[in-house]
Structures are given as C-alpha cells and as structure tokens.
Amino acid sequence: MTLEKLAAMRDAYGDALIELGATNRxxxxxxxxxxxxxxxxxxxxxxxxxxxxxxxxxxNLVSVAAGFALAGKIPFAGTYAIFVPGKCVDQIRNxxxxxxxxxxxxxxxxxxxxxxxxxxxxxxEDIAIMRSIPKMRVIVPADAVSTKAIVKAVAEIPGPxxxxxxxxxxxxxYEEGFDYRFGEATVVRDGSDVAIFxxxxxxxxAVRAADSLKEKGLSxxxxxxxxxxxxxxxxxxxxxxxxxxxVTAEEHNIVGGMGSAVAEVLxxxxxVPMRRVGVMDTFGESGDAGELLKKYxxxxxxxxxxxxxLVSSGR
Amino acid sequence: MxxxxxxxxxxxxxxxxxxLILESLAEAGSGHPGGSLSAVELLVTLYFHVMRHxxxxxxxxxxxxxxxxxxxxxxxxxxxxxxxxxxxxxELMTLRKLGARLQGHPSMGVPGVEAPxxxxxxxxxxxxxxxxxxKMDRRGYRTYVLMGDGEQQEGQVxxxxxxxxxxxxxxxxxxxxxxxxxxxxxxxxxxxxEPLAAKWRAFNWNVIEVDGYDFSQLLDGFDLAANTRNRPxxxxxxxxxxxxxxxxxxxxxxxxxxxxxxxxxxxxSELK
Numbered sequence: 001m002t003l004e005k006l007a008a009m010r011d012a013y014g015d016a017l018i019e020l021g022a023t024n025r026x027x028x029x030x031x032x033x034x035x036x037x038x039x040x041x042x043x044x045x046x047x048x049x050x051x052x053x054x055x056x057x058x059x060n061l062v063s064v065a066a067g068f069a070l071a072g073k074i075p076f077a078g079t080y081a082i083f084v085p086g087k088c089v090d091q092i093r094n095x096x097x098x099x100x101x102x103x104x105x106x107x108x109x110x111x112x113x114x115x116x117x118x119x120x121x122x123x124x125e126d127i128a129i130m131r132s133i134p135k136m137r138v139i140v141p142a143d144a145v146s147t148k149a150i151v152k153a154v155a156e157i158p159g160p161x162x163x164x165x166x167x168x169x170x171x172x173x174y175e176e177g178f179d180y181r182f183g184e185a186t187v188v189r190d191g192s193d194v195a196i197f198x199x200x201x202x203x204x205x206a207v208r209a210a211d212s213l214k215e216k217g218l219s220x221x222x223x224x225x226x227x228x229x230x231x232x233x234x235x236x237x238x239x240x241x242x243x244x245x246x247v248t249a250e251e252h253n254i255v256g257g258m259g260s261a262v263a264e265v266l267x268x269x270x271x272v273p274m275r276r277v278g279v280m281d282t283f284g285e286s287g288d289a290g291e292l293l294k295k296y297x298x299x300x301x302x303x304x305x306x307x308x309x310l311v312s313s314g315r
Numbered sequence: 316m317x318x319x320x321x322x323x324x325x326x327x328x329x330x331x332x333x334x335l336i337l338e339s340l341a342e343a344g345s346g347h348p349g350g351s352l353s354a355v356e357l358l359v360t361l362y363f364h365v366m367r368h369x370x371x372x373x374x375x376x377x378x379x380x381x382x383x384x385x386x387x388x389x390x391x392x393x394x395x396x397x398x399x400x401x402x403x404x405x406e407l408m409t410l411r412k413l414g415a416r417l418q419g420h421p422s423m424g425v426p427g428v429e430a431p432x433x434x435x436x437x438x439x440x441x442x443x444x445x446x447x448x449x450k451m452d453r454r455g456y457r458t459y460v461l462m463g464d465g466e467q468q469e470g471q472v473x474x475x476x477x478x479x480x481x482x483x484x485x486x487x488x489x490x491x492x493x494x495x496x497x498x499x500x501x502x503x504x505x506x507x508x509e510p511l512a513a514k515w516r517a518f519n520w521n522v523i524e525v526d527g528y529d530f531s532q533l534l535d536g537f538d539l540a541a542n543t544r545n546r547p548x549x550x551x552x553x554x555x556x557x558x559x560x561x562x563x564x565x566x567x568x569x570x571x572x573x574x575x576x577x578x579x580x581x582x583x584s585e586l587k
Binding site: 049052054055057059060062063064065066067068069070071072075090091094095098099 | 478
C-alpha cells in the first residue's frame with residue numbers, strides 16, 4: 001500500500017451508478033443541481049429516463065426519493081452533505097427512516113476538505129445527525145475503490161443508507177476487488193500496541209501514522225470503520241482487547257461522530273484508554289484542503305501524536 | 316352528475332364517517348377533529364367512487380394511491396379505510412392507544428396507509444415520486460394527495476409544485492382542504508395564503524375550485540383532473556373546519572381538542 005495514487009470518490013460513484021443502471025432497472029438517480037459535481041449526472045447519458053434533477057430544492061429531493069421507493073424503485077439521491085442531511089432532517093426521518101424505505105442517500109463534500117468554499121459548505125455534523133436516526137445506516141468510505149464497492153452493495157440491501165463522500169481526490173487505500181461486507185469493519189493493518197479506528201479520508205492518514213509509529217517501535221493496527229452504523233462492535237472490542245489503547249480518527253466534529261460511536265461501544269464492552277482525533281467542536285474556514293486538515297488537527301501526525309501520548313502516559 | 320342514488324349513498328357514508336371520527340376521538344381522549352371533519356366528503360368521494368383500489372389486496376400494484384399529507388386528519392383516514400374494508404371498524408376504538416396499529420398520525424403497518432404522515436408540507440413530494448415511478452413503469456394508476464391549507468405555508472409544498480409541473484405529472488392530483496383555519500387561528504391572519512388559486516396557476520398547475528360538500532362538484536372535479544393531460548391538477552376544496560358539529564365549526568380550538576366521552580351522545584345527535 002503506497003497511498004501514492006489519487007482517485008475521486010465521486011468518479012467511483014458515477015461508475016457504480018452506470019453499472020447498477022445496467023443490471024438493476026429499478027435504480028433511479030435523483031439530484032438537486034449538483035449532479036455534474038457529484039458525477040451522478042453521467043447516469044443520464046445511459047439512462048436518461050431514470051435520472052431526475054429537482055433543482056435547488058433538497059427537501060423535495062429527499063421526499064420524492066421516498067415516493068419512488070414506495071413505488072418499488074431504488075433511488076440514489078444526493079447532493080452536497082451540507083444540504084442533505086443539513087436541510088432535510090425531518091424529511092429523512094419521517095419519509096425515509098420511519099417507514100424503513102430503500103432510499104440510498106449519497107452525498108459528497110463531507111468534512112472540511114471541501115476547502116476554499118469555507119465553513120458554510122464544510123459538513124462536520126452529518127455522521128452525528130444521521131446515526132441518531134433509527135433504522136438509518138451510515139457509511140463513510142475511505143477511498144474511490146471502496147466507494148464503488150459500497151455503492152453497488154447497498155443497492156442490494158433493503159432499507160435506508162447514508163453514504164458520505166469527499167470532494168478532493170484522495171489516496172487509494174484498497175486494491176481493486178475490495179470486498180465490502182455490510183456491518184463488518186475492514187482490518188487494513190494488524191498491530192498490537194495501539195488500535196487506530198478511522199473512517200473516510202482519515203484511513204489513509206491512519207496508515208501513514210502507523211508507518212511512523214513503526215519507526216518508533218510501536219505496532220499500530222488500522223481498522224477502517226467505514227460502516228459507522230451498524231457499527232462492528234465485535235471487531236472494535238477484539239482490537240481494544242488486543243492493543244489496550246485506541247485512537248479514533250474522523251473528518252467530523254468530535255461530538256457525535258464515529259469516535260463517539262466507538263466510545264459508546266468500548267465504554268460498555270471493553271473500556272481502554274482512548275483518544276479521539278476530529279474537528280474539535282468548531283467551524284472550519286477557507287483554505288486548501290491540505291492546509292485545513294493540518295490546521296484542524298486531521299493528519300497522520302496528529303494521530304501518531306495521540307497514540308504516543310497514550311503510550312508515554314503509561315496508559 | 317349521473318344519478319341521485321349515488322349522491323345519497325355517498326352522503327350516508329359521509330355521515331357514518333363523521334360518527335366514527337367522533338367516536339374514535341372521544342375514546343382516544345385526544346386528537347384532531349376539526350381538520351378531520353372538514354375533509355370527510357373529499358375522502359368519501361375518492362375512496363367510494365373515484366379511486367381504483369382493492370381493500371383485500373392493499374399492495375395491488377395498479378391501485379390508485381392516496382397520500383394524506385395533513386397527517387393530523389388520521390381519524391378521518393382510518394374511518395374511511397375501515398369502512399372500505401381494509402381493517403375492522405371496531406379497531407377504530409384503539410386509536411392512539413399503546414400497542415395499537417392506529418397511531419396518532421398514520422404509520423406503516425396499517426392496511427391501506429401508503430406512507431407515514433404528520434410533519435406538514437412533505438406529502439406532495441411523496442405523491443410526486445410515486446406518480447413519476449408510475450409513469451416510468453407505464454402503469455395506469457393515479458396518485459392523490461390531500462393537503463391542509465395551513466401547510467401551504469411550508470416551502471417544500473412549492474418545491475414539489477415546481478417539480479410536478481416540470482415533469483408534467485398529469486397522473487397526480489393534489490387536493491387542498493381549504494377550511495381557513497390553522498392551529499393558532501385564521502390562515503389569513505397567521506400567514507395569508509390568498510390568492511391561493513392564482514399561486515397554483517402561476518406554478519403551471521390545472522386549478523379546479525369546488526364546494527367541498529357538493530358531491531356533484533367533487534365528482535366532476537376529479538373527473539376533469541383525470542382527463543387533464545400534461546399538467547398536474549390541484550382541487551381547491553372550500554370547506555369548513557369542524558364541519559357538521561355546530562360548536563366545532565370555524566373553531567381553531569377544535570383543531571386539536573377531542574370531544575369528551577360525556578358529551579359524545581349530544582355531539583352525535585347533531586349529525587344529519
């Protein structure tokens with residue numbers, strides 16, 4: 001794993017939709033004036049009669065998707081994560097989750113790596129919002145390869161999903177043929193001194209952190225907790241038990257996200273010393289993605305530092 | 316209007332529907348009589364004359380779909396569905412009770428209920444999605460959505476209105492229960508809606524205005540909607556909140572106050 005190759009999750013999303021369109025005639029794609037950006041628009045070139053653009057009207061987008069699902073369709077609906085779920089919690093809750101409909105909400109521009117658009121477009125609360133809604137499943141893919149596998153997989157799993165993608169191209173973590181198993185975290189690297197649980201673009205950072213920790217003589221496991229809900233308690237507990245120390249890393253507010261979900265599990269099942277890397281309950285700002293990730297504490301260095309502090313504090 | 320016998324039948328169904336609404340609300344001890352009573356004739360017309368549906372096979376793929384957007388009128392929908400044969404009429408007396416299927420606002424799991432409702436302003440979008448799917452599959456079903464007038468204040472209604480005319484969904488009919496009253500008072504005082512018909516016309520909808528208690532007008536209106544091509548239709552039904560019970564009519568208080576069990580027999584004696 002070199003992490004040198006970059007690829008866009010959004011391109012992978014578009015590719016997956018085209019493949020799904022050919023194999024599943026019930027798949028429809030719904031957008032809200034961001035279909036070019038999300039790459040969902042490529043679906044229209046192959047299946048124009050199954051692509052709908054509802055303009056800048058996200059609440060309608062979400063509820064219409066529910067209407068399609070009630071009629072037996074499998075809608076993939078989405079826009080930027082700041083708008084869905086941002087503007088549509090009621091619609092997601094009451095139209096999709098409560099009746100447990102097979103709507104797949106796929107949104108891009110999660111996190112602060114959105115960059116120069118600034119805090120108004122940097123969604124750092126979506127994981128918390130979505131995982132608090134009963135019946136909703138939440139997935140944060142680590143790279144383009146797993147994005148494609150995940151999008152294709154959820155089309156076949158009944159019920160609602162939220163999939164959060166990233167705006168910039170990101171390091172490719174996985175080999176082609178990545179095997180997504182719903183409800184199971186993916187062990188990226190085994191280790192014994194500290195377990196790093198990461199999701200989204202922080203998986204690549206976690207791998208880099210594990211490399212630097214290795215140079216300092218520490219064996220770090222990296223687990224991709226792409227499926228934040230339902231969370232894979234079994235794998236989390238087994239690594240907490242084996243390593244005795246846990247660091248979580250996510251491009252999301254420190255409140256309510258994947259780190260919180262891990263803490264909820266481990267507090268009850270296997271309490272171990274733990275640190276959470278994330279956005280420290282603040283809003284972002286304009287800047288390049290790389291600059292922002294550094295300023296807001298979301299790099300491999302920050303992960304490694306937290307791991308080292310756990311070790312040096314004797315915990 | 317083809318025959319007077321049919322109107323007599325529908326009127327009797329409306330009278331019985333009001334009775335069931337009031338009985339179930341009194342038994343429940345809470346709920347929304349005003350907006351249930353106002354729209355009785357609208358649903359009686361749809362379920363007992365206009366819509367193709369099969370109570371013994373609620374999931375029949377070619378059925379016409381009805382979405383209640385004003386979810387607080389659940390007692391009305393339940394009374395209609397029970398009389399149509401979707402579930403036993405006796406079950407109406409379990410309304411709002413712990414463990415019952417008949418939740419305070421509609422939910423999945425009740426035969427005949429197409430979707431949950433309760434949060435205002437979102438039902439038209441549901442109907443739009445189902446109508447678009449029906450067109451895509453070349454199924455002949457029609458989709459009906461009953462909205463309150465108060466919920467016209469929700470922005471999403473107009474998002475859906477725009478989208479429905481963009482996609483020319485002529486298999487979608489919206490109905491507005493224009494009773495003029497919302498929880499806090501008169502719609503025209505809380506947040507004026509007029510000119511309501513002109514708003515819908517401006518969104519490129521076919522607009523039909525009817526007296527919500529004149530079966531002849533209702534039947535003609537739904538017929539006209541079904542025969543209108545390339546545009547969705549909205550039927551604005553002029554109604555009276557609390558219709559049929561003197562002290563509930565035009566009363567914001569009875570938007571969300573159930574009749575007491577003690578007064579029920581007096582209340583029911585008002586039904587003609």
